[in-house]
Each structure stands twice: as C-alpha cells, then as structure tokens.
Amino acid sequence: MNNHYDYLVVGAGLYGSVFAHEAKKAGKSVLVIDKRPNIAGNVFTEDIEGIHVHKYGAHIFHTNNKKVWNYITQFAEFNRFTNSPVANYHGELYSLPFNMYTFNKMWGVVTPEEAEAKIEEQKREAGITEPKNLEEQAISLVGKDIFEKLIKGYTEKQWGRDCKDLPAFIIKRLPVRLTFDNNYFNALYQGIPVGGYTQMVANMLDGVEVRLEEDYLEKKAEYDALADKVIYTGPIDAYFGYSMGYLEYRSVRFETELLDKPNFQGNAAVNYTDRETPWTRIIEHKWFEFGRDAEGNDLPKTVISREYSSEWKPGDEPYYPVNDEKNGALYEKYKELAQAEKHVVFGGRLGEYKYYDMDAVIASALDMCEKELA
Numbered sequence: 001m002n003n004h005y006d007y008l009v010v011g012a013g014l015y016g017s018v019f020a021h022e023a024k025k026a027g028k029s030v031l032v033i034d035k036r037p038n039i040a041g042n043v044f045t046e047d048i049e050g051i052h053v054h055k056y057g058a059h060i061f062h063t064n065n066k067k068v069w070n071y072i073t074q075f076a077e078f079n080r081f082t083n084s085p086v087a088n089y090h091g092e093l094y095s096l097p098f099n100m101y102t103f104n105k106m107w108g109v110v111t112p113e114e115a116e117a118k119i120e121e122q123k124r125e126a127g128i129t130e131p132k133n134l135e136e137q138a139i140s141l142v143g144k145d146i147f148e149k150l151i152k153g154y155t156e157k158q159w160g161r162d163c164k165d166l167p168a169f170i171i172k173r174l175p176v177r178l179t180f181d182n183n184y185f186n187a188l189y190q191g192i193p194v195g196g197y198t199q200m201v202a203n204m205l206d207g208v209e210v211r212l213e214e215d216y217l218e219k220k221a222e223y224d225a226l227a228d229k230v231i232y233t234g235p236i237d238a239y240f241g242y243s244m245g246y247l248e249y250r251s252v253r254f255e256t257e258l259l260d261k262p263n264f265q266g267n268a269a270v271n272y273t274d275r276e277t278p279w280t281r282i283i284e285h286k287w288f289e290f291g292r293d294a295e296g297n298d299l300p301k302t303v304i305s306r307e308y309s310s311e312w313k314p315g316d317e318p319y320y321p322v323n324d325e326k327n328g329a330l331y332e333k334y335k336e337l338a339q340a341e342k343h344v345v346f347g348g349r350l351g352e353y354k355y356y357d358m359d360a361v362i363a364s365a366l367d368m369c370e371k372e373l374a
Helices: 014-025 066-072 100-107 112-126 134-142 144-159 197-204 216-224 285-289 325-339 358-372
Strands: 005-010 030-034 045-048 051-054 061-063 086-089 092-095 189-191 209-212 227-232 249-259 269-272 281-284 302-311 344-346
Touching (some): 005 014, 014 030, 014 197, 014 227, 014 358, 045 197, 051 197, 051 285, 051 302, 061 066, 066 358, 086 144, 092 100, 100 144, 112 144, 134 144, 216 227
Parallel strands (some): 005 030, 030 209, 086 269, 227 344
Antiparallel strands (some): 045 051, 086 092, 249 302, 281 302
C-alpha cells in the first residue's frame, strides 16, 4: 500500500463507480475497494448457463431523467424490457400494476367507469377521510378487495409488520390505472443492460484500480492514509462503530435454482400476495432478456430465485432502510457526525440511509461529482 491517491472509493456499486469514472476523467488518481469478491454492488449479475442472474434481487432500470439516461447509456446498450409483474393470490393470477385487467378479474367490470365506481363504493364503505397508516392509505386508493388480496399479505411479508403499523407514505405512489396498460413504471426510459449489469459497471470502472475482498472498516487507518479524501458508500452507522445504535433495515434471502426446463412461470416476476406463502416473489431471470442468449437463441434451461424478506441483523446484507420516525431521528444524529468528517463524503443507499432507485443513485453521484470535482 505505498501509492497515494486523490480519492479512495469504498464500495464498487453504482454510486462509487460513477464517482470513480468521473474522478478518473477529471485527471484524479482513484482507488476503489469493496469487501465483496465482485464489483457492481447489489446490481451484480452472474452468468449461469448463459442467463444473467440478478444475484441480489431483480433490478430494472427506469428513469424520466434524460441526463441520467444519456449518462448510463455510455456504458451499456439497454434492451426494451417492460416490467409487468403478475400477482398470484392462492392460484388466482392478477395483472400488476393495478389496471383494467386487474379490476376485470377482481370484479368482472369492463369499463373504466365501472371500475372507478367500484373503487369509490369500497372507499365510501371504509369511511376513511384522512389515512393514518398504510392499510387506510391503500383502501382509500384501491378499495378493500384489492387491499385484502393483493397488498396486505405481500406488504406484511415485505416489512415484517402489520399494515396498520406502517406509515401511509410507503404506498402513496402505488400505480392505479383505469387503462389496460400493465407497464409498472411510468418512466420514459427503461430496460435491462445488454450483457448484464456487471459488464456495465466494469465499463464504468475501466482503467480504474479496483481491489476486491478488502474490508475498509477493518483497516480504516491504513486505508485513510492512502488518500486525500474518502468516498464512503457503506452503512453510515457501521462507519461510526454503531456508537449511537443500529439503524434498521429489511434484508432479503434468496433461494436460487437452475431448472432443466425452458420455462418455469412465463414472466420475469410473480408476486405471491397471500400471507401463507413464505416467499414474497419468484424471479425467473431469463425473461429480463426475453429468454434468449447473446446470439438470439432460445435458452434451454432457466434460473429462478425465491425471495424471502427478513428483519436485518448484524452480518446480514442490508437492503431497505426502515424509514420510520425512530430510524429517521437516529440517522440525523449520524448525519451530524458525518458532517464533522471533513475528508469523507457519505453517499448512496447505505451512506445516506435512503431507499434509492438506481437512477436516483446515479443522479445523486453526478451531483456530488459536480461539487467535488469542479
């Protein structure tokens, strides 16, 4: 460890990789380290039988931000994948997001007017004027039937809490459409990088020194001495040795199987919305790329991943910040400590304790680059 760098980037995920690319372009010397054996953070895809398997959960790129889209498409060409999940409630299949196909299956309604009337009728019956929690917010958006079958069980598995104990804002952006459009995202640009996310991040890090299986916090003093400034994308509470307590996360466990058949469920994502099925959803990875290999040939096998949501504990992979009042207040205390660390920039999902979509991570990193590298 004799070299000296302008920047040490802790974490080879999207935030760290955007910064490393931009810093190198600005003529700065950069070292990227990551405690995992691979680059790309949670968007890492590994190749199994020609299928790009999303090892840490499904990632579908979507954005309305043209600046971000123009930026990311320098590093990969994107296919035209559209996210249209299916909900499975005890063997009944429903279209997601909630749209006219969903309402027709649920109530037999045929026109948008009939669907709207049914939702309004159920909202009136519930008598909710000011939603105080997730359950009330959901019923006031889509009525009791859809809440009971398609939201309640899935959400309670996802968060490990009763819907009455979850804040209303979690579900405020729930897409509800009185059309037959089953495109989950209202995004101008969406798709999956051709060649997989790992290749896209490798292109971002081209020419940058990267060291894997290096735990920054275990050798912090040694690493800090290597660079003028640190870009830290790990958990903010871990950086400070959990001195004020642990921030809470939800974690996800994956059971991944290679199956000797060409098609398991016919869709990239099927959500299991009843409470009794232990997994939240099954991902069939090949359908993110239309079931074909790079040459356009149909793939004879398939890979599926069952996802199980769980409460995070030290040693687990943190996924979703639990953005309630208690954790928000604790994060603010850590943020104050972070502001006193003049040689460190805290960024990304874990560094800012924020649930970020991929495009927002990239936008945040680019904003920081403009300030930092100007």
